[in-house]
Amino acid sequence: MPFHTIIGHQRPIKWLQTAVTTNHLGHAYLFHGEPAIGKRQIAIALMQLLHCERPQLNSTPDACGLCRACHQIEQGIHPDCVTIQPEDGQKQNPKIKIDQIRGIEHLVIYRPLIGSHKVCLIDDADAMTTEAANALLKTLEDPPDHCLFLLISSRPEQLLPTIRSRCIALRFAPLPVSDIEEFLRQHSSIESSNAKLIATFSEGRLGEALHLDPEELKVKLRQYWALLFGEHLTSATQVFDMSESLVKSAQVAEAIHWFQQGLRDLLWISVDETNAPLLYRDQEPALRQLAQQMPPSAIVELSQELHQLERGQQRNLNMQIGLEQFFFHLHDHLEDAQARKEVRRGK
Ligand SMILES: [Zn+2]
16 A cells, blocks of 8 residues: 555655655654554555565655565565564453564564565554563664664553654544545445445544444444433433443443534534534434533533543443433533523523
């Protein structure tokens, strides 16, 4: 996947292309940013540019994407390029182990067979064990000229500071939703209306967008809309039951995420009626009605409460009580909204 086939990320791409053409490529880079936004594709495109048999060498240098070297890199079998990632078979918290890092010693010792660089791509580099990270650090401290390390991470804060400081960091931002929508329309069989939904839900992560099932999303949207603004809010018993059921079915994290999206839509529509990128688009009339009734300050307050709840989950707080409180506060705000509406009608 050469640079010209990648959507977005123009700044880091230009940066790397310039480094290659001016012969200023560093020995180690850290590509960081949210998961599934295209960091690995860009690392592969850079490897292709360095090894391509028919590269385009103008102001925007790029690989051809078609020659043997480009294909080998795409398939992960090029003799001068090695990819390391957390080992399979460890479903929970997979790690990159010291043996994997030791396995790249030949990269350092021998010069490349054909191209200018031996490249080692370390995906999910933050998953290195401490021993593996220390072994890599030794290499990064004194890398031979022909070595290039490309570390990829969506949690760079979990890397050893000594490793971070030896890498040139390039940050990758999520893509605009409109770019993802356009890409899906042009490069997939997804229907036009579904492309918008998927692009909105993916929040700028193309890798995520390509794996989403629109029909599954629609089911979730209906389910969580009903949980967020359904009739049950008027009954304390039903609020207790629903909160308990979400906890017992281990759906709390998912529910919080979808509720946050619902409140985000509500806030969008409160401040920007025409161009809001709504996830709950099917509920637009209801959202508009709610937005007219509920002040933005109340929506922000509820959203913050969900954020606290999300953080509380990591600290093992009692989620059932947290969810119950959230639903009661939501109900209070909706009642306030209803009261305001009635006052306006002169009741
Ligand atoms: Zn090529």
